[in-house]
Amino acid sequence: xxxxxYFDNASTTKIDxxxxxxxxxxxxxxxxxxxxxxxxxxxxxxxxxNIRIKISKILNCNKNEIIFTSGATxxxxxxxxxxAFSNEKKKNFITFNIEHKSVLNVYKxxxxxxxRIFYLEANKKGIYxxxxxxxxxxxxxxxxxxxxxxxxxxxxxxxxKKIGDICNKRNVxxxxxxxxxxxxxxxxxxKYKIDLFSASAHKIYGPxxxxxxxxxxxxxxxxxxxxxxxxxxxxxxxxxxxxxIGLGKAIELANRDLIKNNKRIxxxxxYLVKELLGIEDTRINGSLKYRVPHxxxxxxxxxxxxxxxxxxxxxxxxxxxxxNSSSLEPSYVLKNINVPTYxxxxxxxxxxxxYNSIKEAKYFIKKIKKAVxxxxxxxxxxxxxxxxxxx
Ligand code: PMP
Numbered sequence: 165x166x167x168x169x170y171f172d173n174a175s176t177t178k179i180d181x182x183x184x185x186x187x188x189x190x191x192x193x194x195x196x197x198x199x200x201x202x203x204x205x206x207x208x209x210x211x212x213x214n215i216r217i218k219i220s221k222i223l224n225c226n227k228n229e230i231i232f233t234s235g236a237t238x239x240x241x242x243x244x245x246x247x248a249f250s251n252e253k254k255k256n257f258i259t260f261n262i263e264h265k266s267v268l269n270v271y272k273x274x275x276x277x278x279x280r281i282f283y284l285e286a287n288k289k290g291i292y293x294x295x296x297x298x299x300x301x302x303x304x305x306x307x308x309x310x311x312x313x314x315x316x317x318x319x320x321x322x323x324x325k326k327i328g329d330i331c332n333k334r335n336v337x338x339x340x341x342x343x344x345x346x347x348x349x350x351x352x353x354x355k356y357k358i359d360l361f362s363a364s365a366h367k368i369y370g371p372x373x374x375x376x377x378x379x380x381x382x383x384x385x386x387x388x389x390x391x392x393x394x395x396x397x398x399x400x401x402x403x404x405x406x407x408x409i410g411l412g413k414a415i416e417l418a419n420r421d422l423i424k425n426n427k428r429i430x431x432x433x434x435y436l437v438k439e440l441l442g443i444e445d446t447r448i449n450g451s452l453k454y455r456v457p458h459x460x461x462x463x464x465x466x467x468x469x470x471x472x473x474x475x476x477x478x479x480x481x482x483x484x485x486x487x488n489s490s491s492l493e494p495s496y497v498l499k500n501i502n503v504p505t506y507x508x509x510x511x512x513x514x515x516x517x518x519y520n521s522i523k524e525a526k527y528f529i530k531k532i533k534k535a536v537x538x539x540x541x542x543x544x545x546x547x548x549x550x551x552x553x554x555x
Contacts, residue, residue, distance in 0.1 A: 360383070
């Protein structure tokens with residue numbers, strides 16, 4: 165197999181041809197400014213309106229509750245700062261220590277403005293304690309909580325239903341970063357009692373640079389970007405119609421093919437997990453039970469993840485989070501779920517998508533088994549490990 169294998173779908177996904185086609189049709193033939201009241205503008209307004217309706221039907225919300233943004237980072241910023249600065253009395257927030265940086269760093273920032281943030285700890289499987297959430301809500305008059313539905317590094321799924329019920333009962337605003345959940349889990353905003361929901365197109369075979377924030381209609385937030393007042397006065401700037409068209413099509417396809425895609429990915433994932441755990445001295449990081457099959461974060465004793473990746477150059481993987489991988493800092497997510505530092509350096513993240521095949525998985529297993537063997541053959545640490553087993 166000569167071609168490159170892409171196992172880095174949590175970083176970004178290959179854009180679907182059907183998405184490209186719709187975006188190009190617009191760019192070539194149907195340009196216009198959403199805010200103009202001429203023929204071209206009204207035509208564009210109609211297109212965007214239909215996309216809002218489509219998304220709202222899929223997610224079970226109202227069409228005016230969708231605010232288009234440049235991606236999930238912006239949506240998380242708008243949700244958190246927008247709410248925190250909407251009312252002087254809204255001061256107390258909960259989040260967790262393995263959230264995405266686009267949530268954690270926003271909270272770090274608003275701490276400087278007198279807000280009090282409780283960074284709760286995930287357990288060693290990466291799961292959040294609903295008991296602890298309840299406890300803090302009672303004790304500290306919490307105003308809002310931000311939770312990642314599916315973790316981008318370890319694929320662990322949180323109990324959104326239970327947390328949604330807890331927040332709803334206590335009038336706590338429930339913000340969910342659904343970037344890695346959309347397209348993998350059926351999202352029903354009403355059922356899960358979600359107040360704010362962030363997502364991005366490029367994780368679901370759509371274009372980069374576009375996403376949205378869902379905001380329940382009765383919740384007041386303030387805008388981050390001032391200007392012409394687009395997006396219900398919450399996100400000024402000329403709407404990027406071709407991007408929004410791409411997002412709309414990607415959500416439509418993700419919803420249509422959810423079961424089919426999951427079935428395919430589950431089969432590949434099951435095979436990979438069985439084969440990888442069959443290799444001596446390996447461990448999966450994060451819960452094996454509460455995870456999406458798309459993500460396998462695994463550590464190999466006595467081998468650096470980076471060395472493994474170098475040995476398999478035609479297979480695109482990630483060691484730690486993609487956002488961190490330009491530095492060799494150990495992943496804070498793995499650190500915060502108590503993975504020992506050496507095992508963090510020994511980890512790789514395999515993330516699967518709808519274009520992967522079992523044939524690729526079989527090739528990968530053959531390659532990785534060979535690479536592990538070769539690297540361990542020259543590893544003094546492996547020798548020490550093997551000797552320790554003899555004692
Ligand atoms: N949240 C999560 C969980 C993510 O995985 C990402 C992307 N790595 C983001 C937020 C940021 O998304 P975007 O790239 O659209 O800004």
